[in-house]
Amino acid sequence: MSKGVTPQSQDYSKWYTDVVQKAELADYSPVKGCMVIRPYGYALWENIKANLDKMFKETGHVNAYFPMLIPESFLKKEADHVEGFAPELAVVTHGGGKKLEEPLVIRPTSETIIWSMYKKWINSYRDLPILINQWANVVRWEMRTRMFLRTTEFLWQEGHTAHATAEEAIEESHKMIGVYRDFAENFMAMPVIVGTKTENEKFAGAVDTFTIEAMMGDKRALQSGTSHYLGQNFAKAFDVMFQNEKNEQEYVFASSWGVSTRLVGALIMTHGDDKGLILPPKLAPYQLVLVPIYRDDEAKEKVMPYVKDITDSLDALGLRYHVDSRETLSPGFKFNDWEMKGVPLRIEVGPRDVDAGKLVCAKRLSGEKAIITKKEFKETVVKMLDDIQFEMLASKKAFRKENTLDINSYDELKAATENGGFARAFWAGSSDDEKRIQEETKTTVRCIPFEQSGKEGTCFYTGKKTTTQVIFAKSY
RNA sequence: CGGGAUGUGGCGCAGCUCGGUAGCGCGCUUCGUUCGGGACGAAGAGGUCGUAGGUUCAAAUCCUAUCAUCCCGACCA
Numbered sequence: 001m002s003k004g005v006t007p008q009s010q011d012y013s014k015w016y017t018d019v020v021q022k023a024e025l026a027d028y029s030p031v032k033g034c035m036v037i038r039p040y041g042y043a044l045w046e047n048i049k050a051n052l053d054k055m056f057k058e059t060g061h062v063n064a065y066f067p068m069l070i071p072e073s074f075l076k077k078e079a080d081h082v083e084g085f086a087p088e089l090a091v092v093t094h095g096g097g098k099k100l101e102e103p104l105v106i107r108p109t110s111e112t113i114i115w116s117m118y119k120k121w122i123n124s125y126r127d128l129p130i131l132i133n134q135w136a137n138v139v140r141w142e143m144r145t146r147m148f149l150r151t152t153e154f155l156w157q158e159g160h161t162a163h164a165t166a167e168e169a170i171e172e173s174h175k176m177i178g179v180y181r182d183f184a185e186n187f188m189a190m191p192v193i194v195g196t197k198t199e200n201e202k203f204a205g206a207v208d209t210f211t212i213e214a215m216m217g218d219k220r221a222l223q224s225g226t227s228h229y230l231g232q233n234f235a236k237a238f239d240v241m242f243q244n245e246k247n248e249q250e251y252v253f254a255s256s257w258g259v260s261t262r263l264v265g266a267l268i269m270t271h272g273d274d275k276g277l278i279l280p281p282k283l284a285p286y287q288l289v290l291v292p293i294y295r296d297d298e299a300k301e302k303v304m305p306y307v308k309d310i311t312d313s314l315d316a317l318g319l320r321y322h323v324d325s326r327e328t329l330s331p332g333f334k335f336n337d338w339e340m341k342g343v344p345l346r347i348e349v350g351p352r353d354v355d356a357g358k359l360v361c362a363k364r365l366s367g368e369k370a371i372i373t374k375k376e377f378k379e380t381v382v383k384m385l386d387d388i389q390f391e392m393l394a395s396k397k398a399f400r401k402e403n404t405l406d407i408n409s410y411d412e413l414k415a416a417t418e419n420g421g422f423a424r425a426f427w428a429g430s431s432d433d434e435k436r437i438q439e440e441t442k443t444t445v446r447c448i449p450f451e452q453s454g455k456e457g458t459c460f461y462t463g464k465k466t467t468t469q470v471i472f473a474k475s476y
Numbered sequence: 477c478g479g480g481a482u483g484u485g486g487c488g489c490a491g492c493u494c495g496g497u498a499g500c501g502c503g504c505u506u507c508g509u510u511c512g513g514g515a516c517g518a519a520g521a522g523g524u525c526g527u528a529g530g531u532u533c534a535a536a537u538c539c540u541a542u543c544a545u546c547c548c549g550a551c552c553a
Contacts, residue, residue, distance in 0.1 A: 087551070
């Protein structure tokens with residue numbers, strides 16, 4: 001991490017790859033475009049997963065699992081869907097030593113296989129709603145990949161719900177983008193803009209796509225989670241009908257929503273600095289690391305029971321910690337190592353501290369180091385972690401505010417987004433206008449935020465009057 | 477698939493212009509001293525220089541082909 005974080009994407013990109021590898025989150029695999037998630041990175045993902053899973057269950061969802069291999073013909077049943085995914089499919093043509101009659105695709109997403117099953121399960125309005133989520137891996141053969149942000153195979157969760165009415169399905173898709181927002185802000189300490197995707201950017205097969213957009217350290221946008229209202233598209237494609245209270249046959253309404261291991265990338269790029277990762281306490285695999293310091297057995301015997309006393313209270317508080325007792329490494333090395341890995345709090349305990357009944361408490365976020373009594377530490381550790389969590393969100397909100405400009409002309413748009421940054425603008429342009437802007441500036445409409453000022457303004461591109469404001473930015 | 481670059485111990489690189497049979501830093505092993513901000517010393521292990529041809533007495537170095545990787549575009553959670 002010798003180089004600082006700079007807005008220029010090449011340097012930033014190098015910094016990112018460096019952090020991922022040095023913090024031992026992930027590594028390149030022998031298969032191009034695929035990565036190996038290492039134990040530390042996987043522990044982070046598991047914390048993300050556990051918290052999301054809890055939120056899904058609290059909103060009435062249940063987990064299930066569907067097969068990874070999907071008959072090729074299934075993908076073709078929904079016109080937009082196949083068009084969107086065809087170029088990036090991995091296809092299995094042989095099995096059991098023989099050529100298959102029909103090739104199987106490795107799921108790029110599971111709408112089709114799930115809806116083929118929903119056809120069997122849904123007959124009456126009494127069978128609805130179905131609120132199923134699955135944790136799975138998917139494969140999309142992207143042309144360019146980056147660790148966590150876009151890998152050929154990635155881990156995610158995908159919720160697939162079926163409803164009797166459009167209103168209910170729309171409400172569900174809104175509810176779930178709200179869950180993602182809650183998770184992003186309150187667990188990841190990552191502020192997001194919630195909104196609707198434009199026609200150009202929405203999911204292949206959706207009526208509407210809702211998104212949470214976050215600002216990364218280089219001020220570019222990252223789509224961090226999506227929720228789709230699918231209308232009756234998949235119900236029609238798979239002929240899924242139900243009998244309503246009036247004894248009529250009707251197509252089922254659907255939603256789907258997902259977040260992926262991309263969130264790990266989002267975490268790195270939202271909070272990282274020159275020293276490496278900074279993890280929010282709620283998701284960090286270790287919220288604290290304890291570094292015992294001693295030079296001989298006598299000192300060790302003095303220090304270790306004191307450390308044990310501290311970890312006993314951490315256990316009682318239900319905190320996640322790690323005691324770094326590697327014998328051959330110097331304390332200084334360990335300090336840097338754990339800073340790279342983003343552990344929020346570091347506790348140093350040496351013979352001096354034991355004598356004084358104190359300990360050294362260092363904060364990763366601010367870099368502050370304080371000598372406090374053991375008693376005081378025990379009383380305040382939970383609050384310290386809460387404060388760090390809060391400060392992380394607050395500082396990123398401020399960062400986003402600083403780098404978001406209201407713009408009124410095309411030139412201003414270019415200036416505001418050229419080196420990263422969000423531009424808020426009145427917009428009444430067409431899909432073609434949007435594509436032209438993308439070609440000319442590499443900047444796209446990230447979303448039409450749910451939160452609108454309600455004021456009327458002039459579209460900077462077409463000159464038309466409108467009340468719609470959108471966010472433009474360069475994105476990953 | 478277009479544009480640019482790079483392939484040399486585990487990792488990062490130098491050497492190539494001007495051919496003479498491979499070197500540095502990190503890491504690794506052993507021993508000793510260290511240990512409160514990336515410790516130090518000594519002694520070691522490890523590479524037929526991406527691959528295949530060619531030129532030459534002699535090729536990491538020059539020529540040709542080929543493969544791979546990375547970066548920039550098109551694609552995208």
